Amino acid sequence: MEFTLALRACGIASGAENLGKGWAMAIETPGGDQGITKSPTGITGLDQVTGGGLPAGRITLLVGGPGCGKTLLAMEFLVRGVTDYGEPGVFIAFEETEQELRENVATLGFDLDHLIEEGGMHIDHVSIDRSEFEETGEFDLEGLFIRLGYAIDKVSARRVAIDTIETLFAGLPNEAIVRSEIRRLFRWLRDRGVTCVVTGERGSTTITRYGLEEYVSDCVIALDHRVTEQVSTRRMRIVKYRGTGHGTNEYPFIIGGRGISVLPITSMKLEHEALTERVSTGVGQLDTMLGGEGYFRGSTVLVSGTAGTGKTSLAAAFVNAACARAERALFFAFEESPAQLLRNMLSIGIDLQQWVDSGQLRVIANRPQTYGIETHLVDMHREIDDFQPRVIAIDPATSFTSLGDFFQVTAMVSRLIDYFKSKGITALFTNLTPGAAAVETTEAGVSSLMDTWVLTAVEESNGERKRKISIVKSRGMEHSNRIHDFLMSERGILISERAPSGEETR
């Protein structure tokens, strides 16, 4: 093993670098890793949950039922190895031909042809047809070893994926020989010092159908594809990872247009920086209510209230102010189309169109039901990484309750908040309170996660519906404790400077 470790020592540096990507603040660093060198996968999120990647120079078993993404994960590990870490790879395909593989992974944006031409990758399709074979005595699988060795030497491979080796059991007549040869193959791969991913079908009583886990003792990752309430979610769990700590939860992952993304749920730590800079709410009097200066930069704001109390308008005012400061803003609309939003906001004197035209504002409208909660989350992450906004509005965050149970939605919102904070993004969530519920209930139960909570309401008196606004809480600043009147007109949003009772605001 010393030999392997020495060889792989160069992998440490790139592994550490990779930890800084994407989920920068999100790393759960499992301690005591001195014994193991890790090979970063380059797959979003996977390096976080594994604490830096797969065991370098060893074998990782990837287990799952049909259609759970084993082949794609194995392929992405190789592709990222070539493109991100300069490690050539060999893919041994027992099930798909080279052509099928190329086509299948093209959807993830991987151009295998290019990689193969450049000499970074070699794909070998091994076809085994049992009906062709006649067993006539003792044999070994030296032919397979030679092919693999030839492929590894051809591209100087550092990474190998074998998908799926269990085909040998079905294809060859003598199970005892196959078993001992697979054991020998794994030992041989370790001796060659390549980092290897082997896929296997999930078994009903054992982890894999043919008990491959007996031979792979380094790392086992299980993939799963479940459908709950018509929404499908892929999940990943690290069953075992010898010699290192690792995340033990089930992590949702998606297969998107740019590969696989794993979402670490619990790896977030509460250690974001607290910024003292303030940003305007976009409504002068609301700034006054918040100690005269508005929200903290990088804080999270909740605007909740029943229908028609002006939540979206407050979100628009906030976004408008950010754009006026020459910042970029992202508006996620889950109830209105962009055109509808722009028209409605123009009616209260907020011209968002100019910011869309100048490229400072991007409005992303989606029906929440379009896809599952994890997909939304990953999508939002991608938009944010792409656009790099300073300010985000999500209108309304409550839409997600139609997609999952209370726990899931809360988990999602808390993940989003952590992500925003890690990037210093000021975020405003609106939250619809159902008419019958207590005004201070938020559907997703997220109010405790928020730094500032603005409550809007409608009061019926003297044959008139009057809008009211108040600050329920605002961490770290002095704020008004009064209920203020709140008016919306073509001139914009107006909040009474004095409390209706005539007392001074604080």
Next chain:
Amino acid sequence: MSDDDGIESVEEFEAVVSEVGAGEGMYVLRLYMAGLTPNSRRALENIKEICEKYLAGRYELEVIDIYQEPVLSRGEQIIAAPTLVKQLPPPLRKFIGDLSDTERVLVGLDLKAR
């Protein structure tokens, strides 16, 4: 080379046959071995014996060391060693192992009824 390297057409079949220079009953065999392991050595001895006994004068046996010819073994989809491939007469058949099970070899070579 196609996956099974089978004979695809009549023309191809005839071309191969005429190349071999014999008519019906001609056997074209290829033995893929992994160097000189005990299994490979036994397979070579066994097939030579079978050929001399049953196919004297009407066989062609080519021995290929897969260590020397990795590309060829890829094309033929050779994974086990030793592997004997019966290329002619059709159908194409692969025998894996040291060929010590003479009965099976003879049946597979259509030299003995099943």
